[in-house]
Amino acid sequence: MKFGVVIFPGSNCDQDCVYALREVLGQPVVTLWHEETTLKGCGAIVLPGGFSYGDYLRTGAIARFSPIMRPVARFARDGGFVIGICNGFQILLEAGLLPGAMLRNTGLRFICKFVTVRVERTETPFTNRFQPGQVVRLPIAHNEGRYTADAKTLRDVRDQVIFRYCDENGQLIDSANPNGSTDYIAGITNRAGNVLGMMPHPERAAEPALGSSDGRLIFESTLEAMAASGAH
Amino acid sequence: MKANITITLKPGLLDAQGKTIKSALESLGFKGVREVRVGKYLEIELNHARAASAKHEVERMCKKLLANPVVEQYRIEIAQGSRL
Numbered sequence: 001m002k003f004g005v006v007i008f009p010g011s012n013c014d015q016d017c018v019y020a021l022r023e024v025l026g027q028p029v030v031t032l033w034h035e036e037t038t039l040k041g042c043g044a045i046v047l048p049g050g051f052s053y054g055d056y057l058r059t060g061a062i063a064r065f066s067p068i069m070r071p072v073a074r075f076a077r078d079g080g081f082v083i084g085i086c087n088g089f090q091i092l093l094e095a096g097l098l099p100g101a102m103l104r105n106t107g108l109r110f111i112c113k114f115v116t117v118r119v120e121r122t123e124t125p126f127t128n129r130f131q132p133g134q135v136v137r138l139p140i141a142h143n144e145g146r147y148t149a150d151a152k153t154l155r156d157v158r159d160q161v162i163f164r165y166c167d168e169n170g171q172l173i174d175s176a177n178p179n180g181s182t183d184y185i186a187g188i189t190n191r192a193g194n195v196l197g198m199m200p201h202p203e204r205a206a207e208p209a210l211g212s213s214d215g216r217l218i219f220e221s222t223l224e225a226m227a228a229s230g231a232h
Numbered sequence: 233m234k235a236n237i238t239i240t241l242k243p244g245l246l247d248a249q250g251k252t253i254k255s256a257l258e259s260l261g262f263k264g265v266r267e268v269r270v271g272k273y274l275e276i277e278l279n280h281a282r283a284a285s286a287k288h289e290v291e292r293m294c295k296k297l298l299a300n301p302v303v304e305q306y307r308i309e310i311a312q313g314s315r316l
Contacts, residue, residue, distance in 0.1 A: 057272075058300055065297070094300065101302035103241070106248045148245065148303060180246070 001027050001226045004042030006072070006088075008034045008063045013049035013085065013203060020206040021046075025219050034066035043226045044081040045072055047088025049141070049201060059102060059144045060090035069095055079229075081125055081222055082195045086142055089187075089197035098190055098197045099157055100149035105142070106180030112141040114211065115178055117186045117200060118166040124189055125225030126196045127162055129217040135170045136214035138200035140186075145179040145199045147188075154182060156191075163187030163198055233278045235290040236309040239299050240271035274298065283310045 003021045007014045014031060022029045030040050034052075039045060052063035063069070069091075076082045076097050084092040092098045105111060114137050119130040130136070149157060163186040167176040172184045179199075187198030202215025241247050250268040257265045276293070280286035290308050299306040 057298070061297065061300070093302075101300050103245065103303060104248055106246065108248050108252060150302070153302075180248075 001044070001223055002040075002042045003027055003029045003044050003046060004032045004039055005029060005046045005048055006032045006034060006068055007048070008050070008052035008066060008091075010052045010054055010063075011048050011050035011087070013087075013201065016201075016203045017046050017048045017085070020203040020216070021219060024206045024216060025223065027223065032068055034063070034068045037067050037071060039068075039071050039075055039080075044083065044222055045075060047072070047082070047084040047091050048203075049086030049088060052087055052091065055087075055144075058094065059087060060092075060094040063087075063091045064095040073097060076190070076195050079192065079194050081226060081229075083126065083218075083222065084195075084197040085201055085203065086140075086145075086199055089199055090144065092195060092197045097195050098188060099153045099160075100147055100188070102144045103146040103148050104144050105146055105178070110141075110143040111145070111178050112139070113178070114139045114205075115186075115200065116166055116168055116170075116176065117163040118170045118172075119162065120164055121159075121162045124162055124193050124196075124221075125229075126189070126218050126221050128224055129221040133170060135166060135168065136217075137205065137212040138202060138215055139204045139211075140178060140200050141204075142179070142199055145181060147181040147183075147185040147199075149182070157188055158183075160188045160191060160193075161185050162189055162196070163200065233280050233283065233286045234311045235274075235276045235278060235286060236311060237274040237276065237290065237294065237298060238271055238307045238309075239274070239294075239304050240269050240306075241303055242305050245303055283312055286310050 205212035205215035
C-alpha cells in the first residue's frame with residue numbers, strides 16, 4: 001500500500017508523516033513535491049501540517065492552487081483516500097474538497113499541546129480500528145483551528161464529523177475545546193467519506209515514545225480500508 | 233488604475249481580534265465603541281484602462297483567491313489614475 005506525502009513550500013510535518021508510515025507502519029512511502037502533476041500510483045495521499053506559503057493571505061489559500069492539487073482533487077473525487085492534517089486540513093477546506101472554513105483560535109494564541117478527542121464514527125476508512133465514542137490523546141499545534149461553516153453546511157456536515165474535542169471522560173465541554181471550534185469539531189470527512197481533515201496530528205502520536213500511539217490507529221484504519229478497496 | 237480591496241469576516245462570525253481590540257479601547261477610556269471588526273486591506277495596481285473592466289477583473293480575483301466566501305466579505309474601490 002503506497003502512501004504519498006505532499007510537500008508544499010513551508011510544510012514542516014512531512015517527514016514526521018513519512019516516518020510514521022514507513023517506520024511505524026512499515027509501508028512504502030513517496031514524497032510528492034507540490035509542483036508535481038501525478039500521484040505516482042499512490043493508494044492514499046497525506047497533506048501534512050506546516051505553514052504552506054507562510055500562511056500568507058489565509059491558511060491553505062495559496063497551496064490549494066499548487067499543481068499537485070489538481071491530481072489530488074481528481075483522486076479525491078474518484079474515491080481515493082486523502083488525509084489532510086492541520087495545515088493539510090486547511091488546504092482541503094480552501095480547495096473545497098471538504099466543507100467549511102477555519103478561523104483564528106478564539107484565544108488568539110498558537111496552541112501546541114496534547115488534547116483529547118472523541119471518535120464519533122467508526123465506520124469510516126480512517127477510524128475503523130477505534131471503538132465508538134473512544135477518547136484518544138493527540139497533539140494539536142495551530143493558530144487557525146476554529147472550524148466554522150454556515151448553518152446549512154453545519155447541519156449537512158453533522159454526520160461527517162468524526163472527531164470532537166472533549167474532556168478525558170468524553171464530555172463535550174467548552175473548557176476542553178481549545179480553539180473555540182463550532183460544535184467541538186476537530187475532524188470531518190467529505191460526504192463520500194474518503195477525504196479526512198483533522199486538526200490534531202496523528203503522526204506525532206504514532207508510538208509510545210511520543211507520549212501516545214493513538215494516532216497510529218488512524219493510519220492502520222486507512223491501511224485496512226485501502227486493502228478492502230483493492231488500492232495499491 | 234488602482235483597486236483598493238477591503239476584506240472582513242462576515243457579520244455574525246466571532247472576530248476574536250476585533251473583540252480583544254474593543255476591550256482594549258474600553259480599558260483606555262473610549263466609551264462609545266459598539267463593535268470592532270478587523271480585516272485585510274489590499275492595494276492592487278492594474279493595467280486596465282477602463283474602471284468597469286478593472287472592477288470585473290478584481291471581482292474575479294476576490295472570488296477565486298483573495299477572499300474565502302465561506303467566512304469573508306469584500307468591498308472593492310477602483311481609484312482611477314492613481315499610482316501606488
